[in-house]
Amino acid sequence: MNDNEHSHTISVLVENEFGVLARVSGMFAGRGFNIDALSVAPTTDPKLSRITLITHGNDQIIEQILKQLNRLVDVLKVVDLSSEERVRRELMLVKIRSGNHQEKIQKILQAYSGNLLDQEKNIAILEFVQEHDKNNEVLTQLGDFEILETARSGNIAMQTGKKILAT
Amino acid sequence: MKMTGAQILIQGLKDEGVNLIFGYPGGAILHVYDELFRHPDMHHVLVRHEQAAVHMADGYARVTGNPGVALVTSGPGATNTVTGLATAFMDSIPLVVISGQVPLSMIGNDAFQEADIVGITRPCTKHNYLVKDVRDLQRIVKEAFFLARSGRPGPVLIDIPKDLQLHECDFIPYGDVEVRQRRQNFTAHRGQIRKAWDLLKESHRPLLYVGGGAVLSKASVELSQLAHMAQIPVAMTLMGLGAFSGVDKQSLGMLGMHGSYYANMAITDCDVLVSVGARFDDRVTGKLSEFSKHSRKIHIDIDPGNVGKSVPVEVPVVGDVKCVLKELIKMAQDDADFLKEYHRRLKPWWEQIQGWREKAPMAYDQGPKEITAQYVIDTLYKMTDGDAIVTTDVGQHQMWAAQFYKFKEANCWCTSGGLGTMGYGFPAAIGAQLARPDKKVICVTGDGSIQMNIQELATAVEWKTPVIIAILNNRFLGMVRQWQELFYDHRYSEVEMKVLPDFVKLAESYGAVGFKATTPDEVPKVIGEALKVTDRPIVIDFQTTLEDNVYPMVPAGGAVSDIVLA
Numbered sequence: 091m092n093d094n095e096h097s098h099t100i101s102v103l104v105e106n107e108f109g110v111l112a113r114v115s116g117m118f119a120g121r122g123f124n125i126d127a128l129s130v131a132p133t134t135d136p137k138l139s140r141i142t143l144i145t146h147g148n149d150q151i152i153e154q155i156l157k158q159l160n161r162l163v164d165v166l167k168v169v170d171l172s173s174e175e176r177v178r179r180e181l182m183l184v185k186i187r188s189g190n191h192q193e194k195i196q197k198i199l200q201a202y203s204g205n206l207l208d209q210e211k212n213i214a215i216l217e218f219v220q221e222h223d224k225n226n227e228v229l230t231q232l233g234d235f236e237i238l239e240t241a242r243s244g245n246i247a248m249q250t251g252k253k254i255l256a257t
Numbered sequence: 258m259k260m261t262g263a264q265i266l267i268q269g270l271k272d273e274g275v276n277l278i279f280g281y282p283g284g285a286i287l288h289v290y291d292e293l294f295r296h297p298d299m300h301h302v303l304v305r306h307e308q309a310a311v312h313m314a315d316g317y318a319r320v321t322g323n324p325g326v327a328l329v330t331s332g333p334g335a336t337n338t339v340t341g342l343a344t345a346f347m348d349s350i351p352l353v354v355i356s357g358q359v360p361l362s363m364i365g366n367d368a369f370q371e372a373d374i375v376g377i378t379r380p381c382t383k384h385n386y387l388v389k390d391v392r393d394l395q396r397i398v399k400e401a402f403f404l405a406r407s408g409r410p411g412p413v414l415i416d417i418p419k420d421l422q423l424h425e426c427d428f429i430p431y432g433d434v435e436v437r438q439r440r441q442n443f444t445a446h447r448g449q450i451r452k453a454w455d456l457l458k459e460s461h462r463p464l465l466y467v468g469g470g471a472v473l474s475k476a477s478v479e480l481s482q483l484a485h486m487a488q489i490p491v492a493m494t495l496m497g498l499g500a501f502s503g504v505d506k507q508s509l510g511m512l513g514m515h516g517s518y519y520a521n522m523a524i525t526d527c528d529v530l531v532s533v534g535a536r537f538d539d540r541v542t543g544k545l546s547e548f549s550k551h552s553r554k555i556h557i558d559i560d561p562g563n564v565g566k567s568v569p570v571e572v573p574v575v576g577d578v579k580c581v582l583k584e585l586i587k588m589a590q591d592d593a594d595f596l597k598e599y600h601r602r603l604k605p606w607w608e609q610i611q612g613w614r615e616k617a618p619m620a621y622d623q624g625p626k627e628i629t630a631q632y633v634i635d636t637l638y639k640m641t642d643g644d645a646i647v648t649t650d651v652g653q654h655q656m657w658a659a660q661f662y663k664f665k666e667a668n669c670w671c672t673s674g675g676l677g678t679m680g681y682g683f684p685a686a687i688g689a690q691l692a693r694p695d696k697k698v699i700c701v702t703g704d705g706s707i708q709m710n711i712q713e714l715a716t717a718v719e720w721k722t723p724v725i726i727a728i729l730n731n732r733f734l735g736m737v738r739q740w741q742e743l744f745y746d747h748r749y750s751e752v753e754m755k756v757l758p759d760f761v762k763l764a765e766s767y768g769a770v771g772f773k774a775t776t777p778d779e780v781p782k783v784i785g786e787a788l789k790v791t792d793r794p795i796v797i798d799f800q801t802t803l804e805d806n807v808y809p810m811v812p813a814g815g816a817v818s819d820i821v822l823a
């Protein structure tokens with residue numbers, strides 16, 4: 091990222107229809123904008139889905155992203171959470187070769203409120219739910235271990251207090 | 258009452274006021290064509306290439322303001338519409354294109370004549386649909402027309418699987434069909450309009466910069482009223498031509514790469530620039546950092562995505578151009594005393610503009626020997642009293658038509674401004690002529706471009722449309738040759754049309770009329786003859802200067818003030 095570029099978390103409420111994700115990601119691809127992370131799931135109203143997008147760019151690019159998202163017919167609401175009070179969480183699964191270091195692993199799990207989901211011989215799957223940056227910290231802490239794979243949801247986010255994402 | 262998908266479609270089109278569609282049949286759309294057979298009141302123009310069907314629908318839409326409709330089969334039929342859709346998308350033209358698709362159960366199997374047309378056209382339509390349940394069809398058809406027309410207009414595609422065309426469901430009366438009313442029409446913020454007016458009031462050198470949005474919003478009357486009340490000069494983009502009368506004293510004609518010297522100087526020197534349905538396209542701004550550097554900018558546009566996209570704007574006004582202009586007019590009316598003073602204040606600005614006009618008027622020299630392209634356009638203009646509908650292809654002829662045909666009103670000019678599609682002009686002319694039988698329609702084209710959809714001569718003969726096809730025949734892909742001459746040191750790489758058909762014989766072989774003009778004095782003669790023909794297309798082969806260049810010209814990437822006069 092350049093100096094004048096910032097990471098933005100954008101929440102998008104869309105019609106829960108096939109092809110919507112292609113429209114959203116196609117808009118990014120077609121205009122050369124980046125998606126750093128993305129997650130989609132239906133809301134409590136099954137007709138609607140909520141997309142959380144992490145992207146980066148300078149102010150002008152972010153403004154264009156918001157406007158171009160708004161232009162898509164299936165998009166009902168767009169909020170840039172970066173300018174709002176919000177909470178963010180990312181789910182991260184990490185598969186490591188644990189060796190004989192159970193103690194160190196327990197320490198890390200405790201420090202970051204993680205869970206041990208699976209242990210087969212000396213292979214373990216750890217789970218962490220916290221902000222993306224915190225999860226990065228965990229990976230540093232796990233530096234002594236061989237990390238076999240990671241799976242991360244990317245941050246999802248919500249405004250604090252009364253504000254909700256609705257049409 | 259039960260109806261099949263095909264019946265629902267045709268009824269849906271009728272409910273939207275459609276009585277003319279452009280199309281080409283094939284396997285996956287057969288059920289719809291069979292239904293069409295039962296509706297003699299729904300006229301169908303059988304084209305010779307699907308691309309042309311979409312351009313015809315586009316020409317129809319540009320001159321009427323209503324969505325044009327095209328109907329094609331799956332696979333190659335559908336992929337042939339892509340250029341037409343992209344052309345309409347770039348220029349915000351309302352279209353509804355309906356394609357057949359392989360049966361639902363076969364989608365995704367690489368079935369015969371299957372193409373993922375919804376995927377292919379996603380980035381070049383305003384919206385598109387694959388219908389998966391016949392019960393959705395009525396809503397989708399109504400929604401498609403709603404979307405095509407509303408907000409910033411654009412093309413919408415509906416892909417209908419073959420089996421679904423025979424599926425049955427209950428028919429709902431049109432008024433009861435619920436569409437999802439999506440945010441399309443923005444009502445401009447009154448406070449922003451007030452700010453715009455206040456900023457305009459501070460100006461000493463204002464300019465109205467008018468684009469296609471003013472045409473789409475049918476805002477000519479309001480534009481002319483505001484411009485005249487405040488005595489502000491008006492410059493138009495390629496897409497805006499006709500929104501303000503080109504023969505009005507306040508018109509500076511076209512601006513941009515091949516715009517007039519005075520329009521380009523005015524936009525460079527103005528202190529308040531009011532963009533009216535224009536989008537600061539790179540062909541207008543030239544080098545961005547140098548563009549209209551000293552002006553404070555007001556941007557009126559219905560698409561928030563256009564505002565501030567390339568040029569920072571002080572007063573954005575997001576809303577329908579016509580509505581916004583109406584509000585501005587009211588504010589002006591309440592400021593009658595101010596206007597008197599304002600008119601006095603603008604005198605030096607008008608004098609400066611007059612100076613530029615005298616320094617470089619839009620003029621040309623027609624000598625005794627070779628026919629100049631400008632002379633052909635000017636003669637067409639004079640012999641039709643400036644009342645014709647003109648369509649063009651893309652190239653030098655397009656720019657000369659824009660420079661020398663002065664449109665008095667909107668919806669008389671069809672040109673592919675955004676995508677720059679060669680092959681657009683002739684089919685668009687047929688669509689325009691079918692929409693406006695009362696008007697003279699002229700397609701100004703080049704010897705390169707006309708060959709991209711010349712097969713439509715058959716369609717034009719069949720429909721007895723007396724479109725005049727004025728070929729400015731310079732035996733080159735002229736515009737490309739001009740760039741090679743100027744920027745590639747005369748290296749003419751693949752721009753010569755070494756083999757050309759005999760256009761007169763070609764026309765005649767289709768049953769059209771063909772003329773050829775080789776000397777200047779023949780020009781008015783053949784045009785006069787062509788204007789007499791009322792029952793079939795007329796091809797005129799004007800043998801023009803081979804290596805002429807379009808001027809003025811803002812060199813690509815250069816500042817507008819770097820404009821080259823000759």
Ligand SMILES: Cc1ncc(C[n+]2csc(CCOP(=O)(O)OP(=O)(O)O)c2C)c(N)n1
Binds near residue numbers: 652680702705
């Ligand atoms: C479909 C398509 N292919 C290529 C181009 C690139 N192009 C722009 S102008 C031009 C030359 C057009 O030649 P002609 O139709 O003879 O017109 P002239 O410039 O000579 O008036 C070309 C090839 C284009 N605009 N459209």
